[in-house]
Amino acid sequence: MLHDPMRTHSRATAVGFILGAIGVLGFVIVGLLAPKPTVPDGGIIIAEPSGTVYVVAGNPKTLTPTFNLASARLLLLAQQNQGQGSNDNPDAPAAPPADNPTVIADKDLKDIPKRQLTGIPNGPQLLPTDDQRISDNWAVCDVTEIDKTLPDAQQVKGIQTSVLAGVSDLNRELQPGESLLVQAENRKTYLVYRTPSTINQRNSNAVRAEVDLAKSSVKQALKLGTAVPRKISTGMLNAIPEVKALSAPSISGSGTSDLGVPIGSVFSVQNAGNRDYYVMHSDGIEKVKSTTADLIRYEKSTGGSSIPEVSPDRITAQTQQDRIDDTASPDTPPGVLQAQATGNSVACIGWSLQGTGDARDGHTSLHISGELPLPKDASGTRMEPMKIATPNADGQRIDSFFMPPGRAAVVRGSASKADFDRGPIYLVSDRGVKYGIPDIRTAGALGLNKQSPAPDAIVRLLPDGASLSAKDVNRSFDSVPLAPSAGTVNTPSAQNQPGG
Template sequence: MPAQLTTRAQVNGYRFLLRRLDHALVRRDVRMLHDPMRAQSRSLITGAILALLVVAGATIMAFIKPQGSIGNANIVMGKDSGALYTVVRDKNDKNKMVLYPTLNLASARLLSGTSEKPTSVKDSKLGSVPRGPMIGIPGVPAALPGSGQGEHSQWTLCDRVLLSASGGSESSSKAVTTVVAGTLQLDDHIKSADAGTAVLAKWTDDKNQDHTSLIYEGKIADISSDATTQKALTQVINLSSTRPVSSKLMQGAVRVPMLIAPEIAHAGDDGPDGLKSVKVGGVIKVAALDGSGGSNLYVVLADGIQRVSPFTAQFIRAVNSVKMDDIVSVTPDMIAGLPQKHAYDPIPANKGLPIDDFPSVTPRIVSAAEDPVSCVTWAKNNGYGKSQLDSTESLSDWSKVQLLVGTRLPLSDSQVPVQLATADVNSLDRVDQVYVPPATGEFVQSTGNKPGTGELDSLYYIADNGIRYGIPDIKTAQILGLDSQPHLAPWRIIGALVPGPTLSVEDAAKKWDSLPVG
């Protein structure tokens, strides 16, 4: 037989009897004409729930908006005022402390020796702590964010010629110089120049000496003022399409020996054995044996031959064609036993003419009226480099230097450079504006700009305001909260930036009554 279930009326009756029993014991009245005990129970439960909600709300607010206390913090910030302080404690009594007003977070971290974030404390709680004088390094950015380049490292230096009202560049002597950190925005308006494109630059060095230089294939070569050189180059390239450039741009590319008419000993004499029919100083063409169907060019020397580029062949012939109407074609076997010379051969007997860095093809000079923007860009896929010298890396890891030409800077419309306070378009010896992506910064180690260089020099932090700050060592960088390994950056580009103060403990400890103005 199934068990009989308790009815709802029975449960309610049982609860009523229990309440009447409580009422009789507490109030000494079994009649229970009213039920005030039930109202008291409800009030107690409601009060407990409200108290629990208040405690939970206070706990949440403590996490979201803590009032804070100094505690063991080394860097504190006034919650209401935003004032930054470095906490200096007594060596014998940690409860005794002095608050030093600090100019910026970098200085506070250097002084405290930690990379901690400031602890927010209500200003009223800081009022009871003694104060020291103002300390820190003036001119340091409020924050030192990390790089936006990832493992890649790229630095670019550009000049934009300010054309005359008529759109010409002949009378222009002004240019805006810009440094760009990071990946470039390349398109039809600004692109990498191929080997057949070059820029002819006129500029003035630090000693106020005027120069004319050729920028090509990521290289820069001064052009000799020698009359023979000038006359020969005028026949090969257009020497009238010069443009004004800054001295900073001339530092960015890889500098190679001067473009000067090569002096060939015994020019005009009979060639060496096997090439008696060709004069010394003559240019010959030999079919390539690699199956490509092409040919190689050589200049005949008194004791051998030296391979030359098409540009160099034209240049040599424009200087002295040794009465040869054209380039002579010879068979490969005719040069098989002849010594081949090279400009940088370590063996003196094999050293040839200093022409190995001459342009690989005869370049077309791009005028400023056509493309007013010219840039030199340095890029390295493995921006951190190696633990050893760069020269131990494979060729694919080497840095690359390229020439860019176009009508605008290699930036998008939303990427706006910072114009420096020292900008002056009338002066071609300084950087006028810098673009480092906002809210980022570059912790770098300077290196040479030549591919495969082994140079590893000083450490710097370059902020998004375009200023270069020195950093003494890696330990200091870690205290500042920077990456443990810096990117590599070419000194010939970042060295053009405006230098800021060095971020050192010694400089951070300097005390100030007031800061200098102007």
């Protein structure tokens, strides 16, 4: 039987034609079931591949190009406010954005009229969802710069100040019996130590008290003779709760009491297992801490005369007075951690939100380490902070900022728990810039209804970005505004001109 090669060819052609037809039919069906996106009547679209963000409005439709998603949402809020005659309630949240922006090809927008570029050019690039927000941890850290080639008293050179956001591990806490001797920018000196159990300051593990190092009695009583103060930034100092200065209290009266102790002096009583200290008043006695007793005795006598001892049975008839408030004083003089010592050059005051519901409160804690406590990346390399060049509104400057990359924070600046639901609202970016949000309504329009408390003393150290306000978003531009330091490009005509 003869084989017909043309017949085989015809069959192959037919099969190819059928397969091609099936493919075309498949594309048609997919196109019918999943049509390309169309420009909506209103809302936000993102063009691709250009990435331009537009706000769609009007009939017929117009496109308003803008700088970022924040500007687009604020433009929609401004349109909504205008439609309501600006009778909006700033305390009532605006409806959150209903949908994500629609993605449309640039070529499908070519016949729609475009308005001027409008919005906030330096607005935030990220409006965080819940899973893009940081934990409720904030810290300000001072890194003491040490030059160990110099004598001990001259090794402390300066400090670098950093703000950390979303970092929970700040290394070890300052322990009982430890302290920092710090000098502020105004030259005042403070002793920073663990919060005593006798003070009602349970939301902080450390306090600061001013000490006058010009008074030898203070240096002797607190055992600060050889301690070298480390510098402390104003931002970190303000984040540590302050208590009354450590100094000898004023005691009126003169003469000698019936116990044989001069009025205004101190004496001790040995009880089972412990020694108590008392001040002799003209009309009775008062129990004080040993640090207060030492401050008084060194104030009375340059050499710090010995404290007389009185037997317990002799004070039972004495009137107990309560005039000296030393509840915030350390029980005993704490040892000073020198910045030059290994592992002590970095001090951080951390803030965290603790508790739930009405029991929520901010807690501050002082931490000590030998390096800035930054997390490590997937390769085990310690991450680097972002350099900050711009001071805050008060002129204070920090050197760097760290937040886990790709995150942001939406917070209410809080000086106490009373501010948790009424403090100023900020969006803080991972570049260390805080953007003010005027009210709850605006926050809702931005999709940022949920705000977490954050320590105002730390957040206010950050430089200010643009205000995210519907009143400020309607600025139009012919081109993107440039920073004064952006530089210039020489045109050919300028390059060909003769030099002067």
